[in-house]
Amino acid sequence: MASLHGGKLAAKALKEAGVEVVFTLSGGHIMPLYDGCIDEGIKIVDVRHEQAAVHAADAWARCNPGSIGVAAITAGPGVTDGVTGIANAWRANSPILVFGGQGPFENLRRGSLQEMDHLGVVRPITKYCDAIYQTKRIPEYIELAIRHAVSGIPGPAYLEIPMDVFMGQAEEAEAPVPRIRTEPPRLSPDKVEVRKAIEILAAAERPMLMAGTSVKWSHASAEMNRFISETHIPTYTNGMGRGSVPYDSAEFLNRSRREALKRIDCIILAGTLLDFRMRFGQTIPADAKIIQLDMDATLIGQNRQADVPLVGNLACTFEQLLDEMKNQGVSLDFTPWRDELREVENEAEAKVEAALNSDEVPIDPQRMCREVRDWLETQSDPIVIGDGGDIVATAAKILPVKGEGAWMDPGPLGTLGVGMPFALAAKLAHPDRPVVIIYGDGSFGFNGFEFDTAVRFGLPIIGIVGNDAAWGQMMRPQGAIYGWDRLEGVILNRTRYDKVVEALGGHGEHCEKPDEIRPALERAAASGKPALINVEIRQDRDYKGGIYV
Numbered sequence: 444m445a446s447l448h449g450g451k452l453a454a455k456a457l458k459e460a461g462v463e464v465v466f467t468l469s470g471g472h473i474m475p476l477y478d479g480c481i482d483e484g485i486k487i488v489d490v491r492h493e494q495a496a497v498h499a500a501d502a503w504a505r506c507n508p509g510s511i512g513v514a515a516i517t518a519g520p521g522v523t524d525g526v527t528g529i530a531n532a533w534r535a536n537s538p539i540l541v542f543g544g545q546g547p548f549e550n551l552r553r554g555s556l557q558e559m560d561h562l563g564v565v566r567p568i569t570k571y572c573d574a575i576y577q578t579k580r581i582p583e584y585i586e587l588a589i590r591h592a593v594s595g596i597p598g599p600a601y602l603e604i605p606m607d608v609f610m611g612q613a614e615e616a617e618a619p620v621p622r623i624r625t626e627p628p629r630l631s632p633d634k635v636e637v638r639k640a641i642e643i644l645a646a647a648e649r650p651m652l653m654a655g656t657s658v659k660w661s662h663a664s665a666e667m668n669r670f671i672s673e674t675h676i677p678t679y680t681n682g683m684g685r686g687s688v689p690y691d692s693a694e695f696l697n698r699s700r701r702e703a704l705k706r707i708d709c710i711i712l713a714g715t716l717l718d719f720r721m722r723f724g725q726t727i728p729a730d731a732k733i734i735q736l737d738m739d740a741t742l743i744g745q746n747r748q749a750d751v752p753l754v755g756n757l758a759c760t761f762e763q764l765l766d767e768m769k770n771q772g773v774s775l776d777f778t779p780w781r782d783e784l785r786e787v788e789n790e791a792e793a794k795v796e797a798a799l800n801s802d803e804v805p806i807d808p809q810r811m812c813r814e815v816r817d818w819l820e821t822q823s824d825p826i827v828i829g830d831g832g833d834i835v836a837t838a839a840k841i842l843p844v845k846g847e848g849a850w851m852d853p854g855p856l857g858t859l860g861v862g863m864p865f866a867l868a869a870k871l872a873h874p875d876r877p878v879v880i881i882y883g884d885g886s887f888g889f890n891g892f893e894f895d896t897a898v899r900f901g902l903p904i905i906g907i908v909g910n911d912a913a914w915g916q917m918m919r920p921q922g923a924i925y926g927w928d929r930l931e932g933v934i935l936n937r938t939r940y941d942k943v944v945e946a947l948g949g950h951g952e953h954c955e956k957p958d959e960i961r962p963a964l965e966r967a968a969a970s971g972k973p974a975l976i977n978v979e980i981r982q983d984r985d986y987k988g989g990i991y992v
Contacts, residue, residue: 470517472544
């Protein structure tokens with residue numbers, strides 16, 4: 444049989460794992476992989492910063508349930524540039540495999556170009572990390588890394604391959620490619636705990652369900668929605684749970700969560716962590732019962748003890764809850780409580796109506812988001828990516844998420860700069876779906892040059908920048924705490940980011956009035972190019988007790 448270099452062996456293993464795309468920034472340590480990917484028909488997408496390569500791998504995993512995202516980054520600064528992307532995938536539970544370069548193994552610890560202890564850097568933010576020192580074992584290690592990445596609560600795996608190992612030769616017969624599974628077996632919760640959960644729900648009057656990230660990684664939305672429809676339990680979403688409940692479902696609520704949490708007597712945490720987004724469990728009344736579903740027992744009871752722990756794949760768990768209701772002859776119907784909360788929702792919607800229709804200049808951020816919302820209603824199955832602070836928080840309340848994967852944001856690490864890297868992966872994964880980024884002007888500066896990548900690969904992605912010439916989310920608390928005459932580090936220019944994108948070969952639009960936004964969106968879509976719409980929005984400086992100037 445033929446003798447193959449390490450890059451060809453790695454590519455064969457990736458092909459076995461169903462990998463279609465590798466995101467990368469070129470480097471001498473990793474170029475054997477490119478040669479192997481050509482033979483296996485795996486697309487190489489080269490970006491302008493290693494952070495973007497890893498972010499794109501993260502988004503690929505989110506856009507393709509049951510698959511793994513792959514990035515390859517060169518040694519030294521290549522790996523350290525990619526660390527933020529790895530950390531973001533770690534907090535978001537995204538199953539990715541990152542290849543990192545290293546100097547020649549024969550010169551280990553002798554000071555090769557870009558040599559450093561990468562494993563020590565990435566070990567705390569990966570589920571698995573190791574180095575490969577024999578060319579023939581490359582496929583074996585890739586299977587091992589992917590198995591770790593997708594098992595239990597998924598997350599990133601990191602493999603370091605010294606360049607002489609990557610370039611080294613091995614007989615194909617000595618380097619077999621094992622079977623590689625990118626979906627682990629489904630595990631079910633304890634039946635005794637399932638019975639307890641139904642008993643608690645049967646005694647409840649005002650329960651709610653919070654659908655979070657593990658709903659996505661369990662592929663559990665269908666089973667969860669059957670449970671929601673059967674019980675009419677009021678349901679909210681966070682994290683990657685957004686879109687797992689149809690936006691037009693009678694049980695889906697978006698603006699009444701705070702009021703609901705004050706009054707509940709039971710909560711089902713379906714893959715929702717009690718982290719900062721839930722004030723570490725303090726938002727839940729002390730006497731409310733907690734039924735917590737997650738894929739890993741170590742996540743249950745964090746910050747607040749659960750009355751019923753249901754450990755396992757969430758699809759299996761919801762199936763068992765429905766079966767147990769049937770076995771016990773229990774009928775749960777929380778329609779009256781759901782309808783109470785719907786009234787709260789309607790009141791909240793009415794309060795923001797004026798801002799949604801504001802004609803003020805500079806443009807009200809909520810009006811900007813309403814214009815985007817109305818345009819998205821005319822598009823077929825769009826994917827929206829949030830990359831920023833205030834503007835993304837505003838958009839999340841106004842733009843409906845019509846299905847799983849229709850909204851992506853960084854996740855709990857709150858990383859800025861994911862916009863175009865996520866969009867690259869989304870458009871490659873779903874070329875027929877519109878892909879739109881909602882940017883803050885601060886966040887655009889991180890990876891805005893990835894518009895160059897979109898131009899080179901012919902990916903017509905549309906970005907909308909809410910440009911308030913400030914790091915708004917930081918400016919407001921800084922001004923409130925220390926004084927509006929003592930702002931430092933938070934003021935930007937009203938830079939013409941649209942001109943930057945034009946210079947990179949894309950389409951640019953500049954909007955100063957609200958009625959200019961919709962026509963700009965139409966022209967951007969018609970251009971067939973990567974496009975950026977730069978919208979000048981109000982800078983919210985509170986000089987006079989709540990009056991914005």
